[in-house]
Amino acid sequence: MSPTDPSAPAAQRQRTGGDLVVESLQALGAQTVFGLPGQHALGLFDALGRSPLRYVGLRVENNAGFAADAYARRTGGIAPLMVSTGPGALMTLAALQESAAASAAVLAIGSQVPVAGLGGGRHGYLHELPDQSAAFRGVVKSVHTARTHSQIPSAIAAAWKSALTAPHGPVWVEIPQDVLLAPTAIPVVTGLAADPEELPPRPELTTVAADLLTDAERPVILAGGGIVRAGAEPELRALAERLRAPVATTFGGKGAFPWTHPLSLQSWLEDRHTTDFLEDADVLLVVGSGLGELSSNYHTFRPRGRVIQIEADAGKLESNHPALGIHADARLALRALLETVGAREDDTAPARVRALLDCVGERIASQELTLEQDVLAAVREALPPRSPSFWDMTILAYWAWSAFDARHPNTMHSAQGAGGLGYAFPAALGAAVADPARPVLAVSGDGGAMYSLAELATARQYDAPVTWLIVDDGGYGILREYMEDAFGRATGTELARPDFAALAESFGVPAVTSAPERLRDDLAAALAAPGPSVVVLPARLRMFAPTHLGDSPTQPGHSPTQPGDSLASES
Template identity: 80%
Template sequence: MTHDHDLVLRPTVAQTEAALNPPPGRNGGDLVVETLTGLGATTVFGLPGQHALGMFDALRRSDLAYIGLRVENNAGFAADAYGRITGEAAPLLLSTGPGALTSLAALQEAAAASAPVLAVSSQIPSAGLGGGRHGYLHELPDQQASFRGVVKSVHTVRTQSQIPSAIAEAWESALTAPHGPVWVEIPQDVLLAETSLPVVTAADAAPHDLPPRPELTAVAADLLSKAARPAIIAGGGVVRSDASGKLRQLAERLNAPVVTTFGGKGAFPWNHPLSLQSWLEDRHTTDFLEDADVLLVVGSGLGELSSNYYTFKPRGRVIQIEADLGKLESNHPALGIHADARLALSALLETVPVREDADAADRVRTVLDLVRERIDAQELTLEQRVLAAVREALPDRSASFWDMTILAYWAWSAFDARRPNTMHSAQGAGGLGYAFPAAIGGAVADPTHPVLAVSGDGGALYSIAELATARQHNLDVTWLIVDDGGYGILREYMTDAFGQATATELSRPDYVALAESFGVPGVRTTPDTLADDLAKSLATPGPSVVVLPALLRMFAPTHLG
């Protein structure tokens, strides 16, 4: 019997001729960029280094667009954002030792947020591996070990013939749910040596589907259909799997109120009658969720932030849909369904009947009114004005990227993302310096809309070098820097805990003058002029910086009942 795939594998005469006579002057680096191109990559991020020069030399013989950042960690953040926005694996080219290690914090964030990043790192020459020679520049005793606890999978190459398959396997891993960062290691000599291998013309690395087990969705559907007070927590997995439409259909069919986690911002319409929005750091919301007799958790591990700092204690039955097996029932006993969110929600929609509940929207309004009363009682008018000004200035289709700063902590709970996959922050791993380099990656991913980055002055100092990147590539990125003279959120934490803050105050530059020294226009604004200044900067092509001197405060936490 002849199968179709047998026919596909037979090369044509022209393909055979090309394979037998590859063009001269190619090296192992060409095999890297050819494989990436064959897999569908169009853009790579990174920073060159001594051992990685074979890859970077090969870029000029390829059609790949290269976005070079000034710090490897920032290149990782840019790749992370590109992967989140496009849903494609974002190649990140790194050098050995310090170059590779500098990317670790960014890869940790990509892992926490399930962002598909394909990091390709060089290694010292093969002769120095496995207990051979020592003393190579950038040498680590076991470079792979530094990445194993951070990335989703590690792939090592020791010969040129291994390059296409290793990169294809890594690509498949990065894009199989749950998405995540992966790491490929290739020695310097393998990258530099001339190759006689045929040009890599195509690579097949389709990600695996992760469907739910039907007997589990049958039980889940039965529980939900019989629930008196169902509720839904929608996490980042809903956004990553492009399942927002399915989520809305199921919520409306069940008349079930929906809370979106900070990673799931935009997964459910903010002003929908069933939307409890994102007030997770609020006891009223926590009480409401605890009172649900059936709680459906989709694409969230119910970690620290999503569980109101582990004070959330559900009293009803929990159904958890989660693509990351390690997060399934990791914090609460549940009917655990290991599956991609979109596929699991689709399965539930096939069997869950319409559930009538005339009181659901009223119960949602009651909770939101209580939350609003609590916030209004704290006299935090400035903070709400600033956040409202950002929302007013930002076009609906524009992506925003938020650093670990007080305004971002507000935005997690109070900002209407308006569309799925438009609001991104570093809340997964919580490292500083994410916003601006991530916004660079977001602008490269979608150049049709301006992009906003929001940082405090502390986080901004991590990323200042990337003003040169934004200027060099003329990217439409507006950077809002809220300047309060230090690490504002840590100042609050320490003052609350110890009565005074230590090591939180910062000497900082004139950010407007500094931006202008990079050829990037800057403006100093006030809370009254912020909306207009931001809107003008976002509407002007190219990068820009808006500096808001302001001392913002956090709303009081309500972890306890």
């Protein structure tokens, strides 16, 4: 009997390279690991099975990556992800791309072929890639390798520090199969130093920024996902109220600023009225956003005033617009501004905000989109205020980006960072692991749902409190609409699909087929029940039409409604 055989008595078993990985994660504070085993990673999973770490296994590596992504977002910490070589490793790439776009700290650990097969050595191993780590370098924040036992703790610690240093992001660690399996004489890892580096602002830059904001006549703030990741919501609100500056939130920054606050422009960034309002600011403070495609209304945004950009990712700083660039963590930079910025007196700001939202509300009301508004309102009413929601790339999610009141920060998440399908349900499972006492909502279309059906087994296995809303419109609804608008017809968008409710029940997951008028009650009942559930809504929703470049807002007061009233406002 081998001393590394898991069936050997505990007294006879020797520690292995896999134990060094697990001990390093424990020493750094990890509690939960996501993943899926494979042949080259068995030494890693054997050690995991002998540790106190909680393991959550999903059915597809990509979905395991999405679950880890959501766990990292919800906890603000690290989510370890363990997978095998070759196909298993490559299956995580789409999930890691989303984590990179959303700055989620996923620590992915993959096995490798034995050392003899590396660097042009022996060939023909199962799952072998000429340079596996090269596939990850353009996706993750950093790549780390360990080819000996002595390198493992340091590689894990370096990856941990990289993932948690602002901006947060995914990292990749790979270790050969034989290194994971071989007995080790290295002492048990009991302590590792991997404190993330702080990213404070340069004081001379924040002084200039504070002066510009204090002297501005029409300051406006655009708050991105960096606010949420940094936990800077109190500082944002304090600064906005001191400056009397209206605040718009990006889709990644949902919940960063109270939706119904008199200074809240909400999140109508795919609206020319909002774009005009941002352009008209004489000083625009952009915090935690790179002003990318979605946040800039598809690059139609043309600021006329001075832009101040606070961004932890140096690659995004001033990448789309000239600005006073401040490379810093959002919370530290806002605190520095609050130390020196002066108070402004401006009683007109709430009226200007209301006028803008009235214009948006009037435009939406003119498009006969009652069904869409009712469905989104039903979701908001059914979802408990602090319960998180995870949204796939589907028409209802596109509505939610603009119109959904997240009510609290770090509660609404979507795949809009990278835009891949299949995110919502496995991500919701990861969020349920992070906080099993709170129900979680996942929202998918029928096309996106097909990517994640295997995880119904995971939901049942772990009895996860996740309700999955599947809006079934018979295909890839948003792509259908895009193609019909652009080409007059859609190709490749219509799909055969299962009876989702019957399929869910075959997994032992309760399911109901709903209707728009029953959706609120059906969702509320499902969210209140223990364990997983599925609600299917057969409906063909439409997107709202954006205004065009050059359109100007109508005069305020023409519409009695604003988006927050009719679509999903907190009462």
